[in-house]
Amino acid sequence: MNRMIKLSLILFSIFIIAGCGEASKEDVIEDLEQTVTELTSYQTKATMNMQTGETAQHYQIDVAFKKDHYYRVYMHNAEDEEGSQIILKNDQGVFVLTPALNKSFQFQSDWPTNANQPYLFHSLVSDILNDEQAEFVIVEDYFVFTTVTNYQQNQTLPVQEIYLDQKTLTPHLVKIYDADNNLAVEVTFEPFELDVEFEAEFFDVDANLTSSLLSLPVATMEEQVNQSDFSIRYPSVTYQSELTDTSEFDLEDGRRVVLSYQGERDFTIVQEVKTSSMVAYRKPEYSIGNPIQVGATMGAITDHSLSWSESGIDYYLASEDLTETEMIEVAQSMTLQLEK
Secondary structure, X not given: OHHHHHHHHHHHHHHHHHHOOOXXXXXXXXXXXXXXXXXXXXXXXXXXXEOOOOOOEEEEEEEEEEOOOEXXXXXXXOOOHHHOEEEEEEOOEEEEEEHHHOEEEEEOOOOOOOOOOOOOHHHHHHHHHHOOOOEEEEEOOEEEEEEEOOOOOOOOOOEEEEEEEOOOOOEEEEEEEOOOOOEEEEEEEXXXXXXXXXXXXXXXXXXXXXXXXXXXXXXXXXXXXXXXXXXXXXXXXXXOOEEEEEEEEEEOOEEEEEEEEEOOOOEEEEEEEEOOOOOOOOOOEEOOOEEEEEOOEEEEEOOOEEEEEEOOEEEEEEOOOOOHHHHHHHHHHHXXXXXX
16 A cells, blocks of 8 residues: 555656646656656557668567566567567576477576666666766657667667656657667557556466467478578678688588688677477576577677577577677678578
């Protein structure tokens, strides 16, 4: 009851400030910080449109949060049904699930506090609170903050506009711009449902891999075999390094291609597809590193490697010369580039 009284007081203070036309940046930030502190749970849907390469990408995202550290993010790309993924955070760690392929990876990671995301309420609030130079205006029914970004997966997008509903202080719209001030990413939220009561297994790994609610197509053995004929993808960002060798290997259960680049920054890219049959249950694989978004999918990054899967194909990039940011840019130039 005390929590509900506190939340009501916060919303009442917001109403009074907005109604009197006296809202200031400091007032809104103070109320925003308190709102997030008192927040126990929420659920929302978001549409994310990205134009960061030659082709646009569109995602439907379901986001759920339960205090203090439970997250469930379901990312669906209509152009890649099998690539739909779930990011879970629970007491056991952080997991990235691909239900259509019955694949799951486990991380010991501080995600999402170490990698802000434009579709997470807490990430947006963090960006506002951490930018002392953030600009503030009121546009119609929204408080609008313009801040610097903190998106590890793409540091070429330096500025964002965050639209907050004046009544609830929850996100309505996020616009992210590139260095030339072109709109590159836009995230639109449906209204937030606050104080949600989740079922006991909502944040459970096994329940999410087998949930009938997802209705995702499961790859058949025949489809997986056909994937062994995949076309090689080449990065368009190479940092002045040249492709010096291409090696192809037939595996007992698939195919592997190794691309070697040499020059100012040496690196190697491995592309692999396996045709092993699906199993009813597959224990999560432990992944070293931190989860990171790579184009349309989630991957794992370390100081000198980056791995991810897309459309049933596993990718691995290794380099002693590239920084983490540079590895991400090389990888994303593959996911956005048409196959050669």
